Amino acid sequence: xxxxxxxxxxxxxxxxxxxxxxxxxxxxxxxxxxxxxxxxxxxxxxxxxxxxxxxxxxxxxxxxxxxxxxxxxxxxxxxxxxxxxxxxxxxxxxxxxxxxxxxxxxxxxxxxxxxxxxxxxxxxxxxxxxxxxxxxxxxxxxxxxxxxxxxxxxxxxxxxxxxxxxxxxxxxxxxxxxxxxxxxxxxxxxxxxxxxxxxxxxxxxxxxxxxxxxxxxxxxxxxxxxxxxxxxxxxxxxxxxxxxxxxxxxxxxxxxxxxxxxxxxxxxxxxxxxxxxxxxxxxxxxxxxxxxxxxxxxxxxxxxxxxxxxxxxxxxxxxxxxxxxxxxxxxxxxxxxxxxxxxxxxxxxxxxxxxxxxxxxxxxxxxxxxxxxxxxxxxxxxxxxxxxxxxxxxxxxxxxxxxxxxxxxxxxxxxxxxxxxxxxxxxxxxxxxxxxxxxxxxxxxxxxxxxxxxxxxxxxxxxxxxxxxxxxxxxxxxxxxxxxxxxxxxxxxxxxx
Ligand SMILES: Cc1cc2nc3c(=O)[nH]c(=O)nc-3n(C[C@H](O)[C@H](O)[C@H](O)COP(=O)(O)OP(=O)(O)OC[C@H]3O[C@@H](n4cnc5c(N)ncnc54)[C@H](O)[C@@H]3O)c2cc1C
Numbered sequence: 176x177x178x179x180x181x182x183x184x185x186x187x188x189x190x191x192x193x194x195x196x197x198x199x200x201x202x203x204x205x206x207x208x209x210x211x212x213x214x215x216x217x218x219x220x221x222x223x224x225x226x227x228x229x230x231x232x233x234x235x236x237x238x239x240x241x242x243x244x245x246x247x248x249x250x251x252x253x254x255x256x257x258x259x260x261x262x263x264x265x266x267x268x269x270x271x272x273x274x275x276x277x278x279x280x281x282x283x284x285x286x287x288x289x290x291x292x293x294x295x296x297x298x299x300x301x302x303x304x305x306x307x308x309x310x311x312x313x314x315x316x317x318x319x320x321x322x323x324x325x326x327x328x329x330x331x332x333x334x335x336x337x338x339x340x341x342x343x344x345x346x347x348x349x350x351x352x353x354x355x356x357x358x359x360x361x362x363x364x365x366x367x368x369x370x371x372x373x374x375x376x377x378x379x380x381x382x383x384x385x386x387x388x389x390x391x392x393x394x395x396x397x398x399x400x401x402x403x404x405x406x407x408x409x410x411x412x413x414x415x416x417x418x419x420x421x422x423x424x425x426x427x428x429x430x431x432x433x434x435x436x437x438x439x440x441x442x443x444x445x446x447x448x449x450x451x452x453x454x455x456x457x458x459x460x461x462x463x464x465x466x467x468x469x470x471x472x473x474x475x476x477x478x479x480x481x482x483x484x485x486x487x488x489x490x491x492x493x494x495x496x497x498x499x500x501x502x503x504x505x506x507x508x509x510x511x512x513x514x515x516x517x518x519x520x521x522x523x524x525x526x527x528x529x530x531x532x533x534x535x536x537x538x539x540x541x542x543x544x545x546x547x548x549x550x551x552x553x554x555x556x557x558x559x560x561x562x563x564x565x566x567x568x569x570x571x572x573x574x575x576x577x578x579x580x581x582x583x584x585x586x587x588x589x590x591x592x593x594x595x596x597x598x599x600x601x602x603x604x605x606x607x608x609x610x611x612x613x614x615x616x617x618x619x620x621x622x623x624x625x626x627x628x629x630x631x632x633x634x635x636x637x638x639x640x641x642x643x644x645x646x647x648x649x650x651x652x653x654x655x656x657x658x659x660x661x662x663x664x665x666x667x668x669x670x671x672x
Contacts, residue, residue, distance in 0.1 A: 192378035200350040203231030205635025206384035207332035208658025216666035225349035227404025238324030241652035242279040249273035252305030262642025272615040275656040291315040313649040321516025360629035380665035387608035398430040401483035405447040407518035420612035426623035430610030434477040447604040449514035455503040455589035464558030469578040520661030611638030618661035662663035
């Protein structure tokens with residue numbers, strides 16, 4: 176076989192150990208889609224995946240994907256999200272996303288004749304023009320639990336990759352370095368296989384689909400404001416693709432863009448449990464014991480923006496962590512969070528129906544009085560008492576005088592006054608990061624000067640098109656869109672002889 180023209184610092188590479196047309200790094204949604212499309216375009220494909228089975232964030236997600244109803248309104252809406260958030264916007268990328276994502280349902284259905292998809296929701300920001308075009312879908316099936324739709328979707332993708340097409344997948348084989356030739360073109364990569372460096376030649380191209388850096392605290396600390404920030408997702412996403420692309424000259428973008436909810440982080444799990452309270456009898460208080468927001472109007476993916484305020488006088492993040500405060504009325508209504516079953520921790524743990532196991536473990540903090548609760552969470556008891564007095568008064572009057580939170584007609588049911596009292600320590604919890612190597616509408620990775628890096632493509636949340644404001648179900652849609660484009664274009668490259 177031809178010799179790699181560059182040895183890497185990950186071991187000395189003397190020969191290619193394996194070769195194929197297109198190598199896809201990462202077997203989540205984007206990697207699977209890219210592999211399917213590259214294969215269908217006539218390329219020999221190999222997927223390399225760091226974990227035992229793959230799936231990544233895709234498999235522990237909710238599993239929703241966007242398929243807008245029309246291209247022009249989708250362009251207007253998505254462009255609006257960029258204009259309103261002042262994030263860096265690429266018009267051609269947005270147009271390509273809109274044009275391709277309207278085909279998502281049709282594409283998913285093409286993978287297996289019996290596939291059923293259902294629509295379930297729309298725009299995250301209905302006030303933005305074009306919002307009516309946003310339509311979200313899930314793949315229907317027989318799985319149960321918070322990750323059911325994700326299992327249906329990833330199961331379908333695996334079926335298409337492994338069974339229908341027989342595309343080989345090397346698991347427990349993390350990609351460590353890209354290999355370039357003398358011109359700087361990417362000609363392969365080095366994979367670690369049981370401690371050995373395996374050099375894989377990619378005759379046509381490499382597609383990076385290794386996900387984000389939700390589980391890389393260093394990268395988070397350097398790029399995303401707020402600390403600590405936990406992850407709801409797959410702990411294997413540690414920014415490998417960002418570093419590999421940087422080494423061959425990639426420019427980065429959208430590094431401060433994250434899709435982020437709130438979660439409870441406990442020592443027993445690497446990832447956090449998603450916390451979203453359905454019952455009205457709860458408030459969020461900061462570390463000073465004060466409410467700071469209309470709890471019900473934080474868009475589910477924009478949680479970080481509600482809590483990343485740094486107090487430069489007090490020299491702390493007063494809202495990280497913050498505390499969800501509730502009482503026996505909410506505790507006794509069933510699981511406190513109807514989202515606790517999604518994400519990596521949610522997939523591995525069955526939350527008790529009456530929350531008693533989690534109280535027993537100390538995950539939910541219980542106290543007989545408000546004063547005791549305040550002491551347990553370390554906030555000023557007088558402040559917390561004052562906050563709750565005011566909240567209960569407002570709830571009885573059906574009007575939130577502080578933040579205008581809408582009360583249902585029966586405002587008193589939002590009162591928090593039936594002991595025991597409870598608190599959950601809440602942190603920003605990433606759904607995923609958006610940043611990474613910049614890509615263009617052809618899914619080519621661009622260098623720091625905006626020029627394509629020969630032989631290198633990307634797809635998925637690694638270097639996503641999304642910036643500071645994110646439309647729910649847009650990431651999996653992006654796996655489909657740029658997975659398809661990257662797969663097609665990588666397969667169409669001429670073989671580097
Ligand atoms: C709780 C939760 C709910 C979500 N719900 C939705 C939703 O409903 N809709 C939506 O659009 N988005 C949702 N998201 C976000 C979405 O799941 C992800 O953005 C998307 O699935 C990312 O797909 P991907 O293929 O880019 O990355 P992933 O699916 O994370 O796949 C990346 C893969 O690369 C592997 N990998 C990492 N490093 C290496 C390496 N060095 N070498 C080889 N392999 C490597 C990883 O192990 C992983 O298998 C959710 C996320 C979470 C956590």
